Structure formats: structure tokens, C-alpha cells
Amino acid sequence: MPILPIDTGRYGTPEMRRIFEEENRLQEMLQAEAALAWAHAQVGDIPQEDAQRILDAVTTKQVKLARVKEIESQIKHDVMAIVQALSEAAGTSGAYVHLGATSSDILDTATALQLKEATVLLEQRMNNFEKTLLNQAELHKRTIMIGRTHGQHALPITFGFKLAVWTRENARHIQRLHQCSERLLVGKMSGAVGTQAGLGPNAIKIQELVMKRLGLKAADISTQIVQRDIHAELISFLALVASSLDKFATEIRELQRPEIGELAEPFERGRQVGSSTMPHKQNPEICERICGLAKVMHGLVVPALEDVSTWHERDLTQSSAERFIIPQACILLDYMLNLMNNVLAGLWVNEERMRKNIDLTQGRTMSEAVMIALVEKGMPRQEAHELLRTLTIQSKAKKPFKETLLENKTIHAKLSEKEIDRALNPSGYLGTAVGQVEIVVKKTRRERQIRELSD
Numbered sequence: 001m002p003i004l005p006i007d008t009g010r011y012g013t014p015e016m017r018r019i020f021e022e023e024n025r026l027q028e029m030l031q032a033e034a035a036l037a038w039a040h041a042q043v044g045d046i047p048q049e050d051a052q053r054i055l056d057a058v059t060t061k062q063v064k065l066a067r068v069k070e071i072e073s074q075i076k077h078d079v080m081a082i083v084q085a086l087s088e089a090a091g092t093s094g095a096y097v098h099l100g101a102t103s104s105d106i107l108d109t110a111t112a113l114q115l116k117e118a119t120v121l122l123e124q125r126m127n128n129f130e131k132t133l134l135n136q137a138e139l140h141k142r143t144i145m146i147g148r149t150h151g152q153h154a155l156p157i158t159f160g161f162k163l164a165v166w167t168r169e170n171a172r173h174i175q176r177l178h179q180c181s182e183r184l185l186v187g188k189m190s191g192a193v194g195t196q197a198g199l200g201p202n203a204i205k206i207q208e209l210v211m212k213r214l215g216l217k218a219a220d221i222s223t224q225i226v227q228r229d230i231h232a233e234l235i236s237f238l239a240l241v242a243s244s245l246d247k248f249a250t251e252i253r254e255l256q257r258p259e260i261g262e263l264a265e266p267f268e269r270g271r272q273v274g275s276s277t278m279p280h281k282q283n284p285e286i287c288e289r290i291c292g293l294a295k296v297m298h299g300l301v302v303p304a305l306e307d308v309s310t311w312h313e314r315d316l317t318q319s320s321a322e323r324f325i326i327p328q329a330c331i332l333l334d335y336m337l338n339l340m341n342n343v344l345a346g347l348w349v350n351e352e353r354m355r356k357n358i359d360l361t362q363g364r365t366m367s368e369a370v371m372i373a374l375v376e377k378g379m380p381r382q383e384a385h386e387l388l389r390t391l392t393i394q395s396k397a398k399k400p401f402k403e404t405l406l407e408n409k410t411i412h413a414k415l416s417e418k419e420i421d422r423a424l425n426p427s428g429y430l431g432t433a434v435g436q437v438e439i440v441v442k443k444t445r446r447e448r449q450i451r452e453l454s455d
Contacts, residue, residue, distance in 0.1 A: 016334040020327035028110035030058035039209035043202040053093035079103035100198035108226040109187030125337035137163040141437040145354040156426035164440040186219040194223040224314035235304035246294035249287035266346035363401030369423040
């Protein structure tokens, strides 16, 4: 009976859920067993025809999940249940199944095979999200909005500038994924404590052959298990990506507030319901879901770090924890990336409201520009700063900032009305914002081309 939201299909994409479904997990473990038998045959340890029979038997049509579960219910050992079920399917050749291996050889190698699929899918999601960010950044590189610090109006920026910042954050995550994958995608065939004693004199060659057949690298050295720092690195990385998505979603949520109204996530006006009691509601529920799932992702890091520690060459404390955290982390982040991409692709941008919001402070947000203009006229910077600080306070109490500036004798002596208008124009005080967006877009597109060529 489905219980968790991933089980019910509420959360997660079909593509990522498939990777971690029981039947696919069984298939990956069977592939590891088959590769081991094949490698034994390659070095002459077992007859070729027996290895072939084992290879022919390693499908979930012949080694059925139901049969594995039936055996496990009797013997209380998951890997040995698979070994017995595969041995049955392979007939007399089943005598060579699992030769020289320990359970973790199969478990850890199967996990690496699953993570190989998962990281490919995660990179696809990140690439898609990057493309959406790039398109939106280019589209809005000149869309002026107010920049905010401490939740207060600061200086004008462009929406494209904000998106370019997000673009490079996502680009760094893609780089981290590549770096992490180099260490992550390793399997092992090293036996009970890592010495490969049960695999005989050809042990190192057998491990090399198994991993080559499966498209993995062999761990440099292992005990009974692949060391869990690599899994802790993965979960920590996935949580870091989730934190970025949390940040992006939070920003959209904030800017969707009616009193701001600059952005809004997609809403199906013809059918979607925002509230069960308030018909007018159009909630940022997708972004809120992303933020909520980020909390779950953060919580998965602690058990991943705890899993690094083990008694001697191996204990079982990692096993129960990682059966939860590895599938959950991959499934949830993949889902969050997919959601965030859809939000950005269909984002509603209210440029008119952005301009109106800049005017809320009646020109006071341009005080730095006026200060710089005064400095250019010879006024000391600190003196200009104090003067503008005083005048912004006066302006708040009674009138638009321009009027306050024009009435001040010191300002009037230094700046003409035309120069004041120029300083108060948000479009003229964007600095290099547009140019920085263009640099980011160019750099990111170049990185995408390099990645495509290397694939």
C-alpha cells in the first residue's frame, strides 16, 4: 500500500522514480552478479557456457521480484535471496553465482549503477533549467526593477541581472555534479573485508573486468563496503542545489505578494483553484512546495554524514539509512528542478509594476546617484553623503525628492535641474548591469557548447 508522497506519485518524476523502483534495483543487482560470473569466465575460473547461462538468466522476467521476496521472507537476507533466485533460474550453472563475492560487492555496485542513471538525469534537468534561465535573462536584461537589500529599496537593477546571478549559481552546480560524479560512480568486487581473498589470484583483473562491463570505475580501495564519504558528498551536494532552488523560489514568492506584484508563478486561470474558501486566491504554491521540499533535503544531510562512520571494516548502520536518503534525495531534487524550470519558463513578469514600485520612494532611491554627481562637482564624498542623508529624511516627511533637492541651496549651487533629472533617472544608473548579463550569457553558452562536444 503506498504511504509516502513519492510512493503515491504526488512527488517525483516518472523518470527518476523508475531508477529507484524495486524492480530496477533488482535488475541492477542481477547485472552485477552477471558481470561477476562473466569476469570469472574471462580469466578461466569458470566455464564460459556456465557464465553464459547466468548472463541469460539475469532478467526480472526469469528472476522475479516476487520469488526473491518469498525467499527473503524465509532466510531474512536480501542479497542471498537474489543469489538463490538467480541460481534457480540458471540451473546447474547457478553453482557459480556470487563466487568470491560478498553482499556489499553487489549492493554497492548496484547503487553506483543507479546513481549513474540518476546523475545523468539530474544533469539533464540542470541543463534544461540553465537554458530557461539564459533565455529569460536575455529577454529581461533591460527590464528595470528596484534592487532590494534588507527588504528595503536600494538601487535599480534589471530583472535579467537577477536571473544572470541565478544562472551562474546553477552553472556552478553543474560543475560540482561533474566533479562529484568522478568520485561517486565506483563499484567494487573485493570480498568480505576488501582483501579479495575469495576471488583468487585473478581478483584484481576480475574487478577491472566487472567494472568495465558495467561502465563504472573500481574503487581505489575498499573494505567490505565502498567508503561512504562519496555518498555523503552526493547528498550534501544535492542539498546545496536544493538550497539554491529554495532561494530562487523564495524570491519569486516575495515578489508575488500583492503589495509588490512584480512576478507570479504560472496559474491556470481557467481551472486552477487557489483556496478552498477564498475564490480570489492565486497562491505561489509551486514555489512554496519547492521551499518545503528543500527542508526535507537539508534533513537528509545529517544521516549521510553519520553514515561515513562505521565499525571496523563494516557494519549495517549505513544500510538502513541510505535505503531512505539516497532515493529520496535524488527523486526530490529531480522533482524540484523540474518544478523550478516550469515556473521560470511560464513566469509572469509585470514590467509596469516594476517601474511603479521604483517610484514608490519618490526618487529617494537615487540618492547615491545624486551624491556621485555632487562629488564630480568637487564636493567631498562624506559631506555629500551626509547632505543627501539629511535631505532624504526631509523628503520622506513632505514631498518628492526632486523638490527637496531643488529647494536646497547647496544642491542648487552645484547641480542644474537637468543634471538633477539625469541623476534621478533609474535608467541612467544601471552601471554595468546589462553588460554583466551579456557576459554571463556568453560565458554560459560557451560552457554549454563545450559540454555538448564532450558528450
